[in-house]
Amino acid sequence: MQANSFDTDFLPARVARFAIERPDAVALVDSTGPLVWRDLWQWSGRLAAALVAEGVRPGDRVVLALPRCTAFVAAILAVWRVRACYVPLDPALPEARLRWQAEDCGARVVMTGVALTSGALDAVVEGVAADATHATNAAIRTDGPSWLPEGATTLDPQAFRVPDDAAAKALDTTNAASSEIFHHAMSGPSSDDSVLIWPAYVIYTSGSTGRPKGVVLSHAALAAYLQGVSERLPEGIASAAYLSTTAADLGHTSLFGALWHGWTLHLIDVDVAADPDAFAAYMHTHSVDLLKIVPSHLDALLQAQSAEWVLPRRCLVLGGEPAPTRLAARIATLRPECQLINHYGPTETAVGVLTRAGAQSRAGTLPLGKPLVHVKARIVDADGNAVPKGATGELCIGGASVAHGYLNRPSLTAERFVPDPDGNGARLYRTGDRSRRLPDGEYAFLGRLDDQVKIRGFRVEPEEVAARLRNEHGVRDAVVIAYADSDGAAPRLVAYLSAAEPSSTSRRSAVVSPRNYRTTWCRRRFRCWPRCR
Incomplete structure (x- = not known):
């Protein structure tokens, strides 16, 4: 226990x-x-000042x-210091999806950008020191991505990683005179936990409507x-x-x-996370204590030449998809001193x-x-x-960690977040997962009640992909399923298309290809659906 x-x-x-x-x-x-704790806190303060200058108020979404990267963590803290709510979006997503999500959440400010060069950083410092009043506009506004909603402002958080103390102080006081929110953010939040009622973040998940x-x-x-x-x-x-992706x-x-316990957080570069040997070397060199990872991703990384180096020193947390017992057994063999925890929970x-701690299970996957x-x-x-105990049904979850609901979707919220029959005004979330309670009190995962699947740890509604395919020119209809080549193999998406123009689906395959974590997929084309007899 921590x-x-x-x-x-x-x-x-x-x-x-x-x-x-x-x-x-x-x-x-x-x-x-x-990045040390002092610099992280000061950086987030400068970002909080910039958000206030751009008109961000408590309850707004950013x-x-x-x-x-470190900028992502500093940005989260900055948003929270002004009691706003952050919305993480994957920059690798198609522009149309990013634009829709940004518009749907109603964000007025988008934090994005890349790290500054040393020359650009020096220019920021000089500009801030010379004119604090206009520091925000000069330092952190970027041209913005093409998917930016109309009227939204972009800020580059890297522009506030200012090493010069005088410049930092000047930037920290920008537009502060008339801003109560600014003073609250700069003085640091108190131990008054009334702030906990505010929304912390909005995360977008796959939807069956497209x-x-x-x-x-x-x-x-x-x-x-x-x-x-x-x-x-x-x-x-x-x-x-x-x-893991910042968008989940x-x-x-x-x-x-x-951030809760004061650990050192290693934000793994995307190239290292995809290279078994590079990742193993990083984990070994830095003696990382805890790792949270999707089982299929870990399975791939364990192809490293020194597989035991992939595993953390003290605790490995598996989540995002069912954990195969064979994988758990291999983990126990490679690093027996590492505690294995299977972790389950919807967004x-x-x-x-x-x-659930431990690698032992009589089933093919861990409870x-x-x-x-x-x-x-x-x-x-x-x-x-x-x-009755031991019977199969839908797993429902209640308690203090249940979400407010779905943003701008009251009907869907009412459908999935239902009153707790025990009363007291509480709610239960209907997970859609089939489960049963085992004799020892643990819960077992038995699949889904609907078509939702997990691809590399991400929730995917096949109907969302199918709906996107149906919007493409030349596609009459589409059906998408998850298919595994063998028992225990990672599933992939398979799309069946009914096309009026056979050449059009091939020509537009790049447009309809799923996002990066769903890239292992295939497509079959039909002039009409096969008839079942």
């Missing part, structure tokens, strides 16, 4: 404490090098279209998860690796676990709700485990009634 001696559950307040108590300790490491849906999570839900999962982690963790919550165990219930301390889990039938 120690938790703070008097606040608000993450920025905890980071502020680390900046005071251990200012020169390393907080973050990415491809540009280490898009972060950034890769895994449009993704945004899940709204509060600071209270995130804090409940971090408190609960801390009780399941072993002692002695001092560092964690973060190698799979990596929040590492990302926010590090709608703040990262995770069930965990999901038992609920965290704040979680209420129950299995119901089609009418919402509790099933």
Whole structure:
């Protein structure tokens, strides 16, 4: 169990404490090098000032279209310091999808951009020192991506990583005189946890209508998860690796676990995360204690020449898809001293709700485990009634980590977030997962009640892909399924197209290809659907 001696559950307040108590300790490491807690906190303060100058107010949503890097973490803290809500978007997504998500969430500011060169950084410092009043406009506005919604402003967070103390002070005081929000952000949040009711982030997940849906999570839900999962982690963790996409919550165990406990967070470069030998060398060189990863990704990385180096020193957390027992057994053989935790939880219930330690299982995959301390889990039938112990039904989740609902989707929210029959005004989230409770109290995953699948840890609604295909010229109809070549193999998407013009689907394949984490797919074309007899 990880120690938790703070008097606040608000993450920025905890980071502020680390900046005071251990200012020169390393907080973050990415491809540009280490960043200490003091510099992280000051950087986020300058960004918070820029957000206030751009008119961001409590409750507003700010898009972060950034890769895994120190700027992404600083941007999150900045957004939270002004009590706003961040919306992470994957910059690699198609422009039409990015534009729709940015418009749907109503963001007025988009944080994006690349690292500045040393010359550009010097220019920022000189500009700030010369004229603090216009520092925000001069330093951090960028031309913006082509998918930017009309009227939105872009900020480059790297422009605020200012090494000069005088320039930093000048930038920190930009437009501060009339801004109560600015003073609150700069003074640092107090231990008053009333701020926990505010939304912390919105994450978009796949939707069966062809449009993704945004899940709204509060600071209270995130804090409940971090408190609960801390009780399941072993002692002695001092560092964690973060190698998941920023646009999903799979990596929040590492990302926010590090900010919660004061670990050093290693933000793994995308090229290193895809290279088994490079990743193994990084983990070994930096002696990383904790890793959260999708089982299929880990399976690929274990092809490294020194496979045992891929694994962390103290704790490996598997999540995002069912964990094969054969993989768990190999992990136990390669590094027996590393505690293996199977981790389950939909985005709608703040990262995770069930965990299970150990590699042993009689089934082909590890059980999901038992609920965290704040979680209420129950299995119901089609009418919402509790099933007898051991019977199969739909897994429903209640407790402090349940999301507010879906952004701008009241009907879907009412459908999936239902009243708790035990009363007290609480709600249960219907996961859509088939499950049953085992004799020892653990829950087992038995598949889905709908067509949703997991591809490399990402939730994918095949109907969303099919709907996108049907919009393409020459495609009469489309059906998309998940297919595995063999038992235990990672699934891939297979699209069946009915085309009026046979050449058109091939010509436009690049347009309709799924996003990067779904690239392993194939396509079959029909003039009409085969008839079943």
